[in-house]
Amino acid sequence: MDIKIGGSIQKINGKELSYRDFAERYLAKNEPVVLTGLMDDWQACKDWVTHDGKPNLRFFSTHFAKSKVEVAECGTRELTDQKRVEMSVSEFVDHWLEDSMDNHVGKEKSLLYLKDWHFVKEYPEYVAYTTPLVFSDDWLNLYLDNYRMHKDPDTYQENNEICCSDYRFVYMGAKGSWTPLHADVFRSYSWSANVCGRKKWLFLPPSQCHLVFDRNMRSCVYNIFEDVSETKFPGFDKAIWLECTQEENEMIFVPSGWYHQVHNLEDTISINHNWFNAYNLSWVWDLLLKDYKEARDYIEDIKDICDDFENLCQRNLAANTGMDFYDFFIFISRFSLAIVVQLYSLLINTNFESPIQSWSPTAWHLVFNLASIRRIALNMKSEGCLTGNYGILDLSESWDNPQFLKLCADLGRTYTMIHDQESRRFSVKEVFMVLLEENILRICAPEDLVKFIDFSVVKISASFGKENILLSVLDDTQPHVNCECEAKGDHALY
Incomplete structure (x- = not known):
């Protein structure tokens, strides 16, 4: 033909x-x-x-x-x-x-x-x-250099390709x-x-x-x-x-x-x-959601006799797509914290003044990243995702975790190269001293991640005497390109 x-x-x-x-x-x-x-x-x-x-x-x-x-x-x-x-x-x-x-x-x-x-x-x-x-803002491989994508205890194996590959x-x-x-x-x-x-x-x-x-x-x-x-x-x-x-x-x-x-x-x-990165993160989420709905519909007839139907759907999703909702949620949560660390470290080493138009490209890039993740978390919340018993992701344990420290260092090095700026020191401990309040670092659901991002930018703004300025910027970072995916549906690319 x-x-x-x-x-x-x-x-x-x-x-x-x-x-x-x-x-x-x-x-x-x-x-x-x-x-x-x-x-x-x-x-x-x-x-x-x-x-x-x-x-x-x-x-x-x-x-x-x-x-x-x-x-x-x-x-x-x-x-x-x-x-x-x-x-x-x-x-x-x-x-x-x-x-x-x-x-x-x-x-x-x-x-x-x-x-x-x-x-x-x-x-x-x-x-x-x-x-x-131009290809170096690579969240997927940066993450897999430091963490495994999928750690379901029922399917995890040390050499499983889904778990450990780049x-x-x-x-x-x-x-x-x-x-x-x-x-x-x-x-x-x-x-x-x-x-x-x-x-x-x-x-x-x-x-x-x-x-x-x-x-x-x-x-x-x-x-x-x-x-x-x-x-x-x-x-x-x-x-x-x-x-x-x-x-x-x-x-x-x-x-x-x-x-x-x-x-x-x-x-x-x-x-x-x-x-993938902040520009196409919505494509990743939309595919996961579509594949999840197909996996759920495929076994809908056994729902009434299955003791843990939702977990079965997630296991099938991980097997077919390479990760499930919880894998993806942990991924974007850890990246959110790493981005917050980079943003705080950048601003503490620069002159944080209005107008915001004078901010460096790196600062804008980091805020843009948080806005992208925040939108995905809001979408996950509206879809009613992660309502089962998935446990708690305690980000407060990350401040002295070697894997997280390396992820932060790799991310900082990447943005230093992308925007041709001098390398800067970063202190995860300093950031945690700013963020450690109540249970904001204990994340169980998408709404917790939204609260963490909002709380983090407010605290960072307040630390520099600019109350809420970052939060207003975060809200104003709107998608400006819509693109159809698969047979239908819009994707916001930022």
């Missing part, structure tokens, strides 16, 4: 792009872009590529041979994805080399595509690359390997950098993504180049796609909720990250 191409993706020089420009033009507007010039000093571009621009497979089999990786069989579908098998890197390289010398008919059936290799986690001392500045990946595939149509995990942003080779990308914006689903919005088209059933997918032929060819040493930014299908036009190695 022929698809309708309605345009291409813009390519710009990433070296000429500030973080603020990138945030305003692409994060806030949720638009894709290809960036050039950001990979010149990467070690991966030297070690992983031969002199003639091909993947240096021998380097991988020499240095990383025993690593266990997931490999997709491109010619075999399994449910909604390609069949996955586990093998060592050396086995994968051997298969690739053997396949490249075999010209038998039906070769595509044997193509393997190494995906989702947690290379950074496995080889932290081998610095293959540095994350570009979302930094290496992909390797021969010409012809590909990835079926999908939107990224958590509806996160992603970036993909071609170390060598070329990729063809087909994008569908969120406002049209309902066109690739069946009438019940359950099943998605697998391969847009196959014969797609008009009966099952009646809207498919109305979809207008954007096309992009990504060259070697180019990076592509994939926004939240954009469905895409990717084909390797040459033997290719790429580095990929998934991440």
Whole structure:
């Protein structure tokens, strides 16, 4: 079936792009872009590529041979994805080399595509690359460097991928390997950098993504180049796609909720990250809420005979989506405290004066982050989430917790780089001396998180003799871009 191409993706020089420009033009507007010039000093571009621009497979089999990786069989579908098998890197390289010398008919059936290799986690001392500045406000991976996402005692295992993985990946595939149509995990942003080779990308914006689903919005088209059933997918032929060819040493930014299908036009190695932050946090929450409602509806018929129906729904949500409501709530609560620490530390080291227009970009960024989290917490409250027995998150225990201290340090370092400011000291203990009152740091429900954020900004304002000024700014930080997600619904991107 022929698809309708309605345009291409813009390519710009990433070296000429500030973080603020990138945030305003692409994060806030949720638009894709290809960036050039950001990979010149990467070690991966030297070690992983031969002199003639091909993947240096021998380097991988020499240095990383025993690593266990997931490999997709491109010619075999399994449910909604390609069949996955586990093998060592050396086995994968051997298969690739053997396949490249075999010209038998039906070769595509044997193509393997190494995906989702947690290379950074496995080889932290081998610095293959540095994350570009415009992609560095990465709450997901900052958090997973210090905490586990999911700790349900019934499902927790030390090496469980859901519990302990990051979302930094290496992909390797021969010409012809590909990835079926999908939107990224958590509806996160992603970036993909071609170390060598070329990729063809087909994008569908969120406002049209309902066109690739069946009438019940359950099943998605697998391969847009196959014969797609008009009966099952009646809207498919109305979809207008954007096309992009990504060259070697180019990076592509994939926004939240954009469905895409990717084909390797040459033997290719790429580095990929998934991440989210204040700009697309609402996409993450909306996906969780949608998946929760689907999980609940799916087992609704056993509700009356189930002793703990809500917890069962949450366990199913964690298994299917990667986290449940409580995981997400702990995540945004800890980040709220880390952001408050950074904001207080910033203001105590600067001249906190009106007019607020004179505040630094970092101060505005931190307030914007709190406003985003606060809106999500209010939405969680309105949806009646976390009404069960989930326990208490006591943030007062964080002030001397090594994991939290490292999260604060990592966050501070990130914003120092993003806004090109001098590094500053921060004292978690000082902040806790300001915030420690009643039970404001003991959080059980979304309304408690809203109270914590409001209380924190009021106390910080009062500490500098500017009673309530931050709270008024927080209330005025309103979304200015609305974007449709999935088949329907609005997303506020800030």
